[in-house]
Amino acid sequence: MKNISFIAFLFTLVSCAQTTFAANDNSTKYYAIFDCGSSGTRIYLYQNAHNEPKLIAEEKNNIQLDTHLDTPKITAKNNIRKLIAQIKPMLKQHNIDKKKLQIDILATAGMRYVPTEVQAQYYAQIKQNLLKSGYNVNHARTISGNEEAIYSWISANHLNHILDSQDDTYGIIEVGGASAQIAFATSQESGDNIYKIKTNKQTYNLYNISFLGLGKNRLYSTLTQNNESGICDAKQDSYATCEQAINKIINTYPETSQIKNINGFNETKFYGIDNVYNFKGALADNFSSVNSCKTLNNKDCATNIYIRKLIDTVAPISLTPISKINGTTETWTSGYVYSEINNITITQ
Template structure:
């Protein structure tokens, strides 16, 4: 008996208690591994969607955004899922037949239906923001502007989406939301490095927006935001009539007065010659009104292709003579000194990208344009047979305008020119005001930084699993080298 007891004491695996403990260990281990697997398994992601229609002066674009439902307050989580370009011109071109404005959106609304899961249609907000084209129409004919807006509202309200409004946004909003978009996409709000200014060149207006170290002197140019726990005072200004289509009319107006039958233009290529109607130049509130007789005339627009002369003629569209603030850009508009880096998008990008000037210094850009503007029109057409005729004819003018606006208008220098990046998209999402507009209206940018857990959930579960296995191994090693702690009473040991 004594021998048997001794044997059992030496081979504790035979002890009922040990078997019991081992069974519990193994069961606990299996449970832990199972929990870790289940918790770490990717849960099917739930997405939310939002639609913004950018009713610009030249055209309307529909943007569909998507984001993971539970992460909507994190910077950089919303991305552009899809875009649809509305056929035809901008909604302001439907002034004489307002019902056509709403009708023109139908195709892209159908397209959006196919791009968002049907069960999400009802909860997907849809917004429309109209910009400078509608601002001009409102100035010219407020009744027609109202009718056009009523028409687009009706179309959006009849869609299955959650209609959240259609309005003409202000120039300050256009500038500020463009700034929010580029900095949200660049994840700059939660970085110490600071933010990026935004430069937007549309067809009818242009915006400049940046954080200025100096206090903004004029209240009209100041916008305050508190985002992710930081305060930003923005300088922003929108120049109505200084988008690339309207500014061409301003430049032509200066050269066309008094109305002649032909016009020699250094901003168009040598050999370019087209008959145009005077009405096409003077049909906007951006230029002076002329008498009806002159309005019905036409003129021949001849190119002479000279960059330096083109620049001098473009300088005439800016007024540098009056400034009631400490400093101004042009037309008496206050502007603090340029600071930091800038993202330049829309036509800034389209034009500079076409001219292959997105990565060049200001001096090289001027040299490039000198050669380009002087190239005969026939050679240009031959080189770019597929490019839209209107764009192609105007790249010399547009490029020269961009350089003049940035250097002489906004006071960029040869030195800080390199801080401008000409951008179209940031990580597959277009730079523009629409994303910032939606983020703001859906309260997706919190004023205070959301609390973030120390580590992601998956990491936490994995860490707990590893620590448990580690403890189990320690326990086994302890048993192997020191034996099982005795369960018998001290009396028996004695």
């Protein structure tokens, strides 16, 4: 009887261990990443295809997690109801059993302005509501700007089949709605903003930095708060004043002009992603504030000028604006899933 009880006890231990670590091993077949940004939420659905994240569906909505947080319980319940209503047909279309799905609710720059204690209450409600609906939830949290930059860098290089090889890696310059990120490999082994990325075969020293406030929406909000948004009026000859106001904001982030001094920067080829791609016309050699703003509203006019001024300040030698790499959307979520599948370690 004692032997039978001991065997049963061992079986229970093994079962518990399998349950506890299921989300971290390769038994997870699908990943749904909710990229909750300052201008809405994007849902990315990935399949684990031989330890590579294969993007099989993506959708966007206008749900902003950083609004109506004075009632976190009600807001979380309403938002999750909307998100579940959106992902259900995605799962049905691709014949995905939700038991094989890992969900991560990951917010970016917009939520970084929200007090930590409010975030904690909100995410607890988010997770509770998802679990009640029968979904496997891995994380519900705000990722840091450094994480966003690192995962974007991982995404760009694994999509190019460069990660884990001896080839030179690409850097990324990204402008979102509320923040901007820059990341590239360097020979420097330590220092501010230097992280070690350990993959299966390689260890990279990565310089990465995030500028909270230098996203296109947040920058325009700053202009508005300073009563300067009107100076970027496409109908008025006020471009010089608009440029001065934008330069003034960029200059409050002195690191933007110092990045070029980091080892490896001048040798790196960069991808410009998100709004760097969306406003790629600002990167043209013949760019002119006057000509570029003729058909734009005030906000887009300001964004065009801002993108050009930021890139001129950072001054990469080589920059290619892209939205996809080898046919797949370039987004930090791809790098996040790749890291989950392959147990990549990130340390500072």
